[in-house]
Amino acid sequence: MSDTSSTLDKAKLWLSETFDAETRTAVQTLIDSNSPDLEDSFYRELEFGTGGMRGVMGVGTNRLNKYTLGQATQGLANYLHQQFSGEEIKVAIAYDVRHNSKEFGKVVADVLTANGIKVLLFKNHRPTPELSFTVRDKKCNAGIVLTASHNPPEYNGYKVYWNDGAQIVPPDDENIIREVYSTKFENIKFDGNDDLIEWIGEDQDDVYVDACMENSLYQDVGRDNLNIVFTSIHGTTYTTVPKALKKAGFxxxxxxxxxMIPSGNFPTVDSPNPEEPAALSMAMDLAEITNADIVIGTDPDGDRLGIAVRNLEGEIQLLNGNQCNTILTYYILDQWKKAGKITGKEFIGSTIVTSDIFFDVAEKFGVDCKVGLTGFKWIGKMIRDFEGQEKFICGGEESFGFMTGDFVRDKDSCGSILTACEIAAWCKANGTTVYQYMIDIYKEVGLYYEGLINVVRKGRTGAEEIQEMMKNFRENPPKEIAGSLVEEVKDFKEQTCFVVSKNEKKVMDDIPKSNVLIYYTQDGTKVCVRPSGTEPKIKFYVSVKDSISSEQDFVEKLPRLEQKIQLVKKDLNL
Known part of the structure; x- marks a missing residue:
């Protein structure tokens, strides 16, 4: 049978009475019009990646809709009953501002309550980190958030959290997926019981904000003299961040x-992603009018944050994720050290695609730096694995995510914003700036600079092309990058590290298998190659380094590192 016939047969299954009239009509229209969307809607089942299940909304097995969400939730309900047999099971649910998020939240709640599970459902949009916090605060067995993070408006998604407030990891994620894929659409229980729903809202916001303040603030210096510009970029943090800043004295x-108007259309930006300078352009324009010291924006579900500060020329400049996290981590560790809280049994968390500067920062302050796969679920797992043995201080990854303390087990913009603003206020009170503070850190531990190169390949053929690219990089690794010989090739799929100069291959099984490659050159350049788990793209994370002893050194060497990243791009034919 051809692939086309197989796809058509899958689509025809959605014309049965199992599916509602609206769905059947939409599927029939795809079939009758011979739409190219038919294949993409049905050629596979929507997968769970590093951020859970995420995809374009619409009908079909490869789309986010009532039935794919219902199937995921029914599978989760089955697994919860297996794991917590005989107990009252509670699940917290939050959702962001995206189209259908609120409706999807109720669909998910209905499936859970139809399975006899109590649901704590937020009345309106709430940030993902508040959901993570609520799971632990309310002693829930699991949590769910409906979000597609910073993806375009046509996307939505579904993330599952376990009872520790962190996203699901092995073996729970694999076991849940097994239950999901063994659930037939006709066996989904959609007839919910509203008596099992507890609605939560502003009271929970207050508890969460108080926890952010307790875990993220260290010294009250100059908070009433810091000029801040904040934007939620139409997302969920309109409910929490302004309240937290005010309560903290900013x-x-x-x-x-x-x-600040919530909208799934994100009408004032092309992309609601604070990683991109364009998403913060309105905030940066306002900063020029108000003479702001710091600009902060968050993504739709409020876990990522972008920070812009005044550079050496006094212009507002967006920092990259590694720069933000370097500043936050160094400051927090410095505060811990000054308070005498570092005993040698503390650690910070990072990921394999994040800058190696965090090893240097951790070493300076006498703490460990643990590294996991991409995604905060792995930092959450670190906290759980070492609970009672080592104290987690903070953690971050390059994609504009950071967490202060372990009260939230996912990246958390609210707590991170409070710390960032405290740093900015402290710098201003001492006659300096956040940017100059960053340069001082680089003088201590080395100047690192990073670049991210995205190669987008959409649809089925795109997915195949990305697989072929990974295969080629794995089988034919570059011998030289940007004028420096490749010294190490780390293959996380094969769990091996090949040392070129010794012609020696070592086993590397301390991190779970993942389709990721990392090349290290002799001059410390690092290139990580990884297909995205949530978007149709392959990502190249590039890190280059040098040493500096002065501000002038920084000014001279940073452009050279920027040029080096362009050379890496050229050498890899990107």
């Missing part, structure tokens, strides 16, 4: 009013 806060 009185000079200007909001980008047009972007």
């Amino acid at each position: 009185t000079k806060v200007d909001l980008v009013r047009e972007q």
